[in-house]
Amino acid sequence: MNSHTYEYEYLDGNAAGGELSNIFTMDVTAAKGQCAHCGATKRFAEAHLYMQAPGVVARCAVCEHVILRFVKGRQRAFLDLSGMTCLILDTSQPQEC
């Protein structure tokens, strides 16, 4: 990728699905999360995900406020969800992940 595209170097929440499956028993990528900053409710898969760090940072796709931080250490994992006021998981679908 060229350097001029640097500003776009984020993925989407979908890419964190594998890591977060160690924490959540349900698929988080299809869950809806409400941003604590702007109030937008979007699928976690739609969040902007930054992985150029020791952990992952997910930002609201609407306002870019941090909604999730996840860092794994040797014996511990840190999960910060203070940027999300609510996470709505769909319990009707069979678990495909």
Place this chain on the structure above:
Amino acid sequence: MMWRVGTVVALHDETATARTIALKVPDWPGHIAGQHVDVRLTASDGYSAVRSYSIASAPNAEKRVELTVERLPNGEVSPYLTQELAVGDRLELRGPIGGWFVWRTQQTEPIQLVAGGSGIVPLMAMIRWRASTGSTAPFRLLYSVREPGAVFYRDDLQALSDRDNKVTLTYAYTRVAPKDWSRPPGRIDAALIAQTTWPSNLSPTCYVCGPTSFVESAAGLLTAIGNNPDKIRTERFGPTGDRK
């Protein structure tokens, strides 16, 4: 989610830099089209690297999972997967992952697929699943590639776009087009989106996959012709994780 071990059963070069890896995963729980897996490589000193790759194969009863990996020049994982990995080797994977960027066979509405480069991979799983289940959901694919030699799954796509109940296929070449190609090489633009994608009044569900900048651009163009942003599902991949 646990790591599973798959055995490489076949390798197939899609292009000069991309290879499809077919794995047999004995305890595979099954997947749906559009999902991905994480692949973990571990060195003898314990160092490990994890990358995400979309599944290219349709769900099947044979517990077969196909991944197509594009080799990145400075990649940590993709050179090994595309050049060193051999039939019979074992690979650790975690998945299937993702319940949002998926197409389910119960969906009967028009489907618009937009691929940029190796972004075709999860969309191909959707096209293959549609074919293998006999779904009649109307599918269109707009596939942007650098040049003719960079097209993945060319024969499969040709076969699926020639038959009855076809997938309507449009290639957009960004650098080099075939001789006599009607459109000069260039990125997907508003005119092409308007001419080749479903009219927005049909309320298609759109799946856009490719490099981040491509996804931003294509999703913006789809919205500009009247598609509801809520009907546009995107999957980006970038330099941080070999593919995806």
